[in-house]
Amino acid sequence: MLNELSDNTEHKILEAAKTVFIKEGMKGARMQEIATEAGINKSLLHYYFRTKEKLFAAVFQFAFKAFIPKIDEILGPGLSLHERFSRFANAYTEILIDNPFIPLFVLHEINRHPEIIYKLVQQVGTKPKLLEEIITDEIKKGVIKPVDPKQVIINMISLCVFPIIARPIILPLIFEDDQKKYRKFLEDRKTEIADFIFNSIKVQ
Amino acid sequence: MLNELSDNTEHKILEAAKTVFIKEGMKGARMQEIATEAGINKSLLHYYFRTKEKLFAAVFQFAFKAFIPKIDEILGPGLSLHERFSRFANAYTEILIDNPFIPLFVLHEINRHPEIIYKLVQQVGTKPKLLEEIITDEIKKGVIKPVDPKQVIINMISLCVFPIIARPIILPLIFEDDQKKYRKFLEDRKTEIADFIFNSIKVQ
DNA sequence: ATTACCTTTGACCATATGGTTAAATTAAAT
DNA sequence: ATTTAATTTAACCATATGGTCAAAGGTAAT
Structure with a gap:
């Protein structure tokens, strides 16, 4: 169940990050906002994606492919x-x-x-x-x-x-x-x- | 000559603000960067345009008209x-x-x-x-x-x-x-x- | 039950950033 | 020359923000 939970959290984070980054842009997005949107706290966000850059990169790659x-x-x-x-x-x-x-x-x-x-x-x-x-x-x-x-x-x-x-x-x-x-x-x-x-x- | 000088500074600020805002966006732009680009310091920037919002509004209006x-x-x-x-x-x-x-x-x-x-x-x-x-x-x-x-x-x-x-x-x-x-x-x-x-x- | 590992949290830190203020400088008016 | 007003500067301030850390909670394996 360990992996399922983590996948779940990671997935929640990615969805939240998509929402916030795509709406606000890299500079406009706030890590706290992404955390809130994902229903977790900021530390956990940094636990899964060490930096804002890393999280952004994941979202950007997704968006680019979709575009x-x-x-x-x-x-x-x-x-x-x-x-x-x-x-x-x-x-x-x-x-x-x-x-x-x-x-x-x-x-x-x-x-x-x-x-x-x-x-x-x-x-x-x-x-x-x-x-x-x-x-x-x-x-x-x-x-x-x-x-x-x-x-x-x-x-x-x-x-x-x-x-x-x-x-x-x-x-x-x-x-x-x-x-x-x-x-x-x-x-x-x-x-x-x-x-x-x-x-x-x-x-x- | 008072007005000429002030016009000059204001103009320099607006040009700098255009450059920085249009390149970086509202959130990405830094007041310090605009000041540097205009060759003045940050206080003077705030003297001419009290807030970032006011300066942005001026630039945005110009950009919208051009667009x-x-x-x-x-x-x-x-x-x-x-x-x-x-x-x-x-x-x-x-x-x-x-x-x-x-x-x-x-x-x-x-x-x-x-x-x-x-x-x-x-x-x-x-x-x-x-x-x-x-x-x-x-x-x-x-x-x-x-x-x-x-x-x-x-x-x-x-x-x-x-x-x-x-x-x-x-x-x-x-x-x-x-x-x-x-x-x-x-x-x-x-x-x-x-x-x-x-x-x-x-x-x- | 204990160990070991992963996940989550809250408190905290360092820095960046928008903005203020009081003093100094300059220029025009008397 | 002195006064007055506008302009410019340097030092500060408050807050927001990305990021860290140590401790707590949970879960599975031994």
Whole structure:
């Protein structure tokens, strides 16, 4: 039972740390707040994770993985480009709706310490080149115009991520604080984004 | 000369505060660091701006204004929709290239305190409705397909902002840390974004 | 029951940090 | 020159915060 208990506490701590760090950022987060959120005291927190840095590193790694989509999984084999765009936008938008604070958290921290990305990129093992090749092939096949694949990829991710991280501005400024409208808007995007991109680059 | 000197010091403080706050965020910024950056001591900083909050408020207001484009100015009268998209993407991208850390700063802080937006929105006086009307009109004229104007507007802003704030991820992951390629990529977008959007929604 | 080990707690420490204050300095006005 | 007001500085203060430590509690093995 020893291990079960410890796992339990460690798990509680990690969940609490996610909540607090992702909301407040590294500098904004307080160890006491994390302890309280986890229902334990500060000493125990330091017993499990010696320092704030170590705890942060654990949370950041989790967040980074959640933010960088595992493209290869989403882009299953034997699909048309439009279908692939559609699946990507759909899956990624859903991830982001469920974890709306992760992108900003990751971007904010990575801006403060751009170096940390190098360790993470390997661990995550995402392959943007894969998507790039798919797009290049479709150009050769004459399905889409000769566009820069990098532009298309960044467009796709931009269109998925930004509406989520800009919610506190978009909601009052565009949707007059009507959460339902905003929610519907995001829901629509699951299909709109793929159509939008495909329409733009397809050969008519 | 009294006023000139004080203006000068106040100006130095504000510039220093912009640098530090925008880079480190409200919680990450240190009053001492701002003072040092401004070439003065901490007491003088508190003499000009009683509290960290007051200084932050000044910086945040500036940053918010820089982040929210004054749409009406960019969208001069008597232009085609494509021309308007083009001008917007061009002008906004340039602003963002010159102030690459502002969007993330604003979004991060506004996420921590979503309320603050209400005071700012009035002061800035941006009118997204204006662009919405323009798009609606073009739909009626049959220039573009019957799309949701809100989707188009958010797409435009997403495509401009995200590639800037995601630079620390994009640069290593997509451009193998080649800054020139990234820079060229942004430069291309000044025209690419408008073409991209217009192609997608125009009636062929 | 005793040993040994893991977990949890409360009291405590050192330092960083936002902020204050009184005195010194400077500049303008009389 | 003297007064007056604004500006600048150095020394301090109170508090928050990350982190430590020794003791207590609990659990399983002998």
